[in-house]
């Protein structure tokens with residue numbers, strides 16, 4: 132209703148008048164048994180007929196230039212009711228102006244209010260400050276998920292309940308362009324899995340520095356820009372994998388520098404909540420990691436590095452098995468009383484987790500490496516000529 136077609140007639144008074152008329156035109160909800168035409172959005176009311184419903188008043192529709200563009204072959208545009216049209220006129224107030232338009236839809240709605248707070252107060256400011264209430268401000272983010280995850284952490288750090296704020300909430304991002312030229316419309320619909328949402332909130336709450344280390348690796352090591360710059364411009368592999376239900380364990384540590392990127396606590400939350408590992412399985416793997424550390428720390432530096440490299444480089448199951456045999460031999464040579472693993476444990480570790488993407492032996496390998504780097508970082512990185520971490524974390 133405040134669209135370019137209004138041109139010179141566009142004033143707060145006219146917009147308000149249009150909205151009131153539209154509001155008054157909202158019809159009763161149809162009886163479920165009624166055979167009348169229905170709104171394609173809510174399915175509950177008769178479509179609005181006083182005006183053609185094209186892209187200028189409802190986003191992502193056709194322009195009206197092509198008559199059969201609309202699903203119901205209605206010459207007057209989309210079959211949309213006054214109720215849905217009215218609501219969509221208010222959408223700019225809660226939308227974020229990134230490279231495209233971002234609408235964050237959340238349920239329950241009280242959480243949605245929190246997510247839209249910034250955009251809403253910005254809209255109020257614009258209204259108070261400027262003569263024409265265009266939404267001029269641009270948040271300068273290209274990727275919707277980068278902006279969204281930053282927002283999740285910002286909110287988590289402000290609300291009293293912390294990361295628990297995001298329990299039982301469902302969120303979908305709609306990221307679109309409602310261009311006027313043909314072909315300039317598109318939309319990405321991004322569902323945010325609740326486990327991922329809670330994990331990122333938890334990360335921001337308990338180990339923000341560690342989390343930034345992990346995310347930064349998702350931009351690759353070649354980019355020497357600050358976290359904030361990267362966040363605004365580039366797609367991030369860690370975020371992508373989380374959204375695609377793919378494993379991010381290898382981002383928790385840095386193989387080159389032989390160090391972990393975060394605290395065990397954060398890794399644990401990820402394993403239990405996102406990968407859905409059982410707690411007893413995780414503590415078992417951690418314990419095996421500690422037994423390996425107890426064994427290989429008895430080696431001199433060069434040997435120690437060599438053994439760890441063997442684990443790092445094992446890309447096949449048999450290589451991974453060989454690593455355990457090797458460690459067992461070291462145990463015997465060094466006279467450590469108990470075996471590394473009983474036969475039953477060995478079998479459990481290598482086979483019974485199956486080849487499920489989230490719970491294969493590779494998960495075990497990643498967790499063991501994390502534990503080894505955590506405990507033996509100083510010795511593993513000693514006398515190596517690696518550069519220190521090449522970036523600083525601003526604002527962490």
Ligand SMILES: [Zn+2]
Nearest residue numbers: 170173212215
């Ligand atoms: Zn409707």
